[in-house]
Amino acid sequence: MKEAYTQQLSQFIQYLKVERNYSHHTIHQYESDLKEFLQFLLRENIHTIGDVQYFEARVYLTELYERKSARNTVARKISCLRSFYKYFMREKQVIENPFSLVHHPKEEKRLPQFFYEEEMEKLFTICQGTEPLQQRNLALFELLYATGIRVSECAGIQLNDLDRSRSILLVRGKGNKERYVPVGSFALDAMESYLSHARPLLMGEEKHSYMFVNFRGKAITTGGIRHILNDIVTKASINEKIHPHMLRHTFATHLLNNGADLRSVQELLGHSHLSSTQIYTHVTKEHLRNTYMAYHPRA
Incomplete structure (x- = not known):
């Protein structure tokens, strides 16, 4: 160049x-x-x-x-x-913007993919075990589903970010924006087991404050988390290739399906604009339509 x-x-x-x-x-x-x-x-x-x-x-x-x-x-x-x-x-290095008049093509409307509650139960069952890596995987999976945080946010969590006494997690999102999200009891229990037993064994001689670590004790990467999630889905024999945001989509969809309001979900996800969260209403409407078509006698 x-x-x-x-x-x-x-x-x-x-x-x-x-x-x-x-x-x-x-x-x-x-x-x-x-x-x-x-x-x-x-x-x-x-x-x-x-x-x-x-x-x-x-x-x-x-x-x-x-x-x-x-x-x-x-x-x-x-x-x-x-x-x-x-x-x-x-910076006065060019006079005009040649792309100012180029129109954006209309975006393809793709509904977010998510797991059904029955599938989630199957995935949690696969994560069970007493080995350090199994305990780590369960804690990781529980936390992602409990909080809806991004995979990149999960990889950056520090030990001090989780307040176990108040059941909240400090999350650093896009543009270093910080938010607090609640953590449910199932995730807290899994995190307790991981932090008390599994993490010290995995750390070995390593010394750092990242919450989640790989089998060598080093801070886990987003690619490492993706690999773990794909492995869990494969073992559960679910015919689905998980993508980084799928548990985030599942978190939002399940909240809305069970009656949560859109503004609360927006805050939990860390979306700057409500329009980013509104796509999940399309998913829940589709879910309602499928339920109606399946069970209404004159559908």
Whole structure:
């Protein structure tokens, strides 16, 4: 890549880290999208980002569609590039934003996948055991379901973040926003067993304050949590590949199905906007419709 492009990319990424305080995952995604766009400029023999006009933006958009990119992916890339040019307009390195007039494709409405309560019971049964890793897995699974926290938030939990006497957990979410979430009795019991017995055995000679650890005693990663969850689902013979947010979706859906109000669920999930939480109402409506169709005599 051209040195000028490399410097501009580095400058923008630094801006996202320092001024916007974006999460590691979001920054990684922006960096990947921008590298792809800058490679496109090189193929098109465009030497500076200021030379890009609306026509070139449309050509890039066409290339994305020809690659069969999903609409949500295209929308994300357009949003990223708008931010990129908006920043360099602010820095007076470009005159106009070629992506300001490029329209976002309509997002695909995908309902969140979740586990039914019967499936959750089966998964909890699979987690039972007296071995240190089994105790850790149960504590991990119980906590994710009890709190609805993101996998990335779970990986970052420190020992002092859990107040067992008050049954609350301090969670550091996106943009380092902090929130407190209640922890249910089942999760607390599992955490007590893990912290008292399993974690000291797994830690060995390691010394750190991360709550969840791998079999070597090191802080667990988001990838490690994903692997554990997939292993639990496979052992339960549930024909489903778990994704990072699935227990979060299950947490929200079960709360709403059992009568929780939307504002409370929004606060528990750490959503800035109610619209982010409202997608779960579509899931619960679909659940009600399926129940109606299955049991009403004249459905």
